[in-house]
Amino acid sequence: MLDLSNIPVIDQVGVEERIARLNSRSIKKESKLQGLHLALSMIDLTTLEGKDTAGKVRQMCYKAMHPADDIPGLPTVAAVCVYPNHVKTAKTALGNSGINVASVATAFPSGNSSLKVKLADTKLAIDNGADEIDMVISRGEFLSGNSKFVYDEIATIKEACGNARLKVIFETGELSTLDNIRLVSEIAMQAGADFIKTSTGKIQPAATMPVTLVMLHAIKDYHEKTGKMVGMKPAGGISTSKQALQYLVMLYETLGGAWMTNEWFRFGASSLANDILLQLHKEQSGVYYSGDYISKD
Amino acid sequence: MAKKIKEQVQPFTWSYAPALESKDHIQLKQQYELFINGRFVKPNSGKYFDTINPSTEQVIAKVADANPKDVDSAMMAAKNAYDKTWSKISAKERGKYIFRIARIIQERAREFAVIESIDGGKPIRESRDIDIPLAANHFFYYAGWADKLQYAFPNQQIKPHGVAAQIIPWNFPLLMAAWKIAPALATGNTVVLKPAETTPLTAMKLAEVMQEADLPPGVVNIISGQKATGAAMVQHPIPNKIAFTGSTAVGKWIQNEIAGTDKKLSLELGGKGANIIFADAALDQAIEGIINGIFFNQGHVCCAGSRLFVQESVADIVVKKLKQRMETLIIGDPLDKQTDIGAINSKVQLDKINHYIKLGIKEEASMYQSSCALPSKGFFCKPTLFMHTSQSHRIVQEEIFGPVLAIQTFRTIEEVIEKANNIPYGLSAGVWTDKGSKIFNLTQKLKAGVVWANTFNKFDPASPFGGYKESGFGREGGVHGLAAYLQQF
Known part of the structure; x- marks a missing residue:
């Protein structure tokens, strides 16, 4: 049963001040290395383009398993994220590497379709072997005030996911206020989302720190109330190691160490991994490599 | 192949490496x-x-x-x-x-x-x-x-x-x-x-x-x-x-x-500022305001929000969130860029603060201090809360000038206005609510030189600062x- 009573209001100025303060943490030396390794392990390596090919997906999967073989002790990324028609290719390429295949679904990225089509889309991804489903919500219905519709839709997709974990994308760049983001987080978590996710990456702005902080606070309150942990995935716009470390500081100081694992936090990003590798190279050798040393798969 | 990080059994701990500000560039005479x-x-x-x-x-x-x-x-x-x-x-x-x-x-x-x-x-x-x-x-x-x-x-x-x-x-x-x-x-x-x-x-x-x-x-x-x-x-x-x-x-x-x-x-x-949190406030941001109100500059702030008034219906949740937030405060070397709370200014001041902390315990207010370790040398004090205090407690009446917060709850607006003003000081106050009319109502009735709304300890050269009463x-x-x-x- 959807219960939207007692949802706290958000003060945008206060949120931005908190972000500024979090960003004043200076992550250096061992703590930087530790953070970069963790960030790499949290990446959902993503390609979501109309022109994607099986070859490109296979190359990305190899990169996911072997981010940089010249740096010893690196983790793999958490998952690769593709359209449903590429799930099979990814699944085969990743074999038993332990890396998950996430598939976007439900008429990604706009979500403008019928529930029937969205269910079929989800089913296609699941049947092809997706371990995780990244669905989009119906922003139109949400903005028109139809919370119940959004709740029911998420709950229905969640049922169709079976054992696959469900990430719910809000496309926060279309939701206009932080109060809306807090409200939709509540709806999604109550409907059974395993992860809440900011953006498709197709709309600007994509993930921002204020939006992510509001979602983290929602997760914290939900956990206090129900004991259930929900994961967080900022996606789009996070392309540098520095940004990733800032997100991790925000995560650590908001939800604590229990969330500091790829079980509960992901970065949806395509170019972040390479920037992290560049930084790790630098930590190892003391100098920055040219970007040409880093594979661009 | 690189190895996959599996779910950790132990929660991840991340201790930020010290980031010391260099002091090579300063010149001090003997x-x-x-x-x-x-x-x-x-x-x-x-x-x-x-x-x-x-x-x-x-x-x-x-x-x-x-x-x-x-x-x-x-x-x-x-x-x-x-x-x-x-x-x-x-x-x-x-x-x-x-x-x-x-x-x-x-x-x-x-x-x-x-x-x-x-x-x-x-x-x-x-x-x-x-x-x-x-x-x-x-x-x-x-x-x-x-x-x-x-x-x-x-x-x-x-x-x-x-x-x-x-x-x-x-x-x-x-x-x-x-x-x-x-x-x-x-x-x-x-x-x-x-x-x-x-x-x-x-x-x-x-x-x-x-x-x-x-x-x-x-x-x-x-x-x-x-x-x-x-x-x-x-x-x-x-x-x-x-x-x-x-x-x-x-x-x-x-x-x-x-x-x-x-x-x-x-x-x-001096001052003993009232920081007032209404149930309709943006709570997570109000927590930051409480932290900033009392722990800014180790609480050595004449306009510190050292008396916290929380509306009854959200008191438990606010105190819980406040305690959790206090755990993330880093206490230590003032020259470390990570440090949130530095050293108490002098031995005399530390003694005075400790005197009040002992007094609070003696007055049977329930105390909470963050679990951080303090450096072995220097004058340091843990961030401290006293809950279940009343207007009659000396830790509520007197200026401590340290990282010590006295918390009371209230039910009605009239009650909190009376309590906030019931002090010889009148330097600052804070009001946290989503409702604009409530802010204007309180700014008119609180006897304080500065009343901050949905923020605290904000200063600007263009804004006058000063007190009422003592x-x-x-x-x-x-x-x-x-x-x-x-x-x-």
């Missing part, structure tokens, strides 16, 4: 003299006292201890400068000097920030981001007013007082010097300023800035000293104006001393701050 008539001179007293680093307990430098004769030379220099130069030059020229001071502070901001943290114990994050930039901004702001005073006081004749004797506290050493000197100079007064005995170094550095700015000799005199020095300044016949920031007890003594003279006085004294009188900052240094006819 010994500091008095700055009188544009030169550094040895004290007539021949005496010096130590200024120590409160985070290491090590002596940083020796500082001259001005006696009444030294005070007399400083006053004479200020009077002479007023009569012969400062009152003769044009307002526009005065403004230029002040602009120059502002720019030099800005250029040397990093040096000032590091010295402020070494001498006073405040975290570099605050001295770097708040104290020093705000101090420069105060000079910039008042520099602009110097040749526009007629616009601030239309249809009035205005005249400077003459010589201003200014005594400042140890909690924001350079910033308080800026609050005092900038408006005094802009309005055409000359100055004798005494920094606090535990934090004289940035004031002595500021004296160097005055030299660098080519300020005419005697316009600003800076004399370090202890209690007796301040007393001699107040009792000296020359100053036409006394400006004091510090404790209410000393403020009362000054008022007593100058009774019957025509010296003008402004006082900025928190003092006179305003600093803004147009109001000019009035404190002018005679109006």
Whole structure:
């Protein structure tokens, strides 16, 4: 049963001040290395383009398993994220590497379709072997005030996911206020989302720190109330190691160490991994490599 | 193949590596003299006292201890400068000097920030981001007013007082010097300023800035000293104006001393600010406001939100969130950029805070302290909450001036207004609610010089600051701050 009573209001100025303060943490030396390794392990390596090919997906999967073989002790990324028609290719390429295949679904990225089509889309991804489903919500219905519709839709997709974990994308760049983001987080978590996710990456702005902080606070309150942990995935716009470390500081100081694992936090990003590798190279050798040393798969 | 990180059984712990601000670039002398008539001179007293680093307990430098004769030379220099130069030059020229001071502070901001943290114990994050930039901004702001005073006081004749004797506290050493000197100079007064005995170094550095700015000799005199020095300044016949920031007890003594003279006085004294959280507030942001209200600058803030009032229905959740947030505060070396809470300013102050913490326990308020470890050396105090307090608790009534918060709950608006005002102080208050009408209702009824809405401890040169009741009188900052240094006819 959807219960939207007692949802706290958000003060945008206060949120931005908190972000500024979090960003004043200076992550250096061992703590930087530790953070970069963790960030790499949290990446959902993503390609979501109309022109994607099986070859490109296979190359990305190899990169996911072997981010940089010249740096010893690196983790793999958490998952690769593709359209449903590429799930099979990814699944085969990743074999038993332990890396998950996430598939976007439900008429990604706009979500403008019928529930029937969205269910079929989800089913296609699941049947092809997706371990995780990244669905989009119906922003139109949400903005028109139809919370119940959004709740029911998420709950229905969640049922169709079976054992696959469900990430719910809000496309926060279309939701206009932080109060809306807090409200939709509540709806999604109550409907059974395993992860809440900011953006498709197709709309600007994509993930921002204020939006992510509001979602983290929602997760914290939900956990206090129900004991259930929900994961967080900022996606789009996070392309540098520095940004990733800032997100991790925000995560650590908001939800604590229990969330500091790829079980509960992901970065949806395509170019972040390479920037992290560049930084790790630098930590190892003391100098920055040219970007040409880093594979661009 | 790289290995996949599996779910960790133990929660991840991330201890940020220290990020120490370098102190190689600062220059400190072993010994500091008095700055009188544009030169550094040895004290007539021949005496010096130590200024120590409160985070290491090590002596940083020796500082001259001005006696009444030294005070007399400083006053004479200020009077002479007023009569012969400062009152003769044009307002526009005065403004230029002040602009120059502002720019030099800005250029040397990093040096000032590091010295402020070494001498006073405040975290570099605050001295770097708040104290020093705000101090420069105060000079910039008042520099602009110097040749526009007629616009601030239309249809009035205005005249400077003459010589201003200014005594400042140890909690924001350079910033308080800026609050005092900038408006005094802009309005055409000359100055004798005494920094606090535990934090004289940035004031002595500021004296160097005055030299660098080519300020005419005697316009600003800076004399370090202890209690007796301040007393001699107040009792000296020359100053036409006394400006004091510090404790209410000393403020009362000054008022007593100058009774019957025509010296003008402004006082900025103690406080025990009420920070009021309504159930409809943005709670997660209010938590930040509570933290900022009481733990900013180790709680050494006269306008600190040291009395927290939380509306009954959200009291449990607010206290829970507050405790969790306190666990993320980093206490330690003031020069570490990670540090949120630095060292308590002095042993005397630490003893006073500990006395109140013991008192709170004795008064049977329930105490919570964050679980952080404190450095083995230096004066440090854990962030502390006292819950289930009442208006009758002494920890609620008296200013502690440390990281100690007393929490009460309330049910109705009338109740919280009455409690918030039921204190001899009236410096600051905070109101947290999503409802604009409630904010306006409270800002009218709370007897406090500053009422912040949905924020706390925000300062700006353009905004007047000062108190009601035993928190003092006179305003600093803004147009109001000019009035404190002018005679109006």
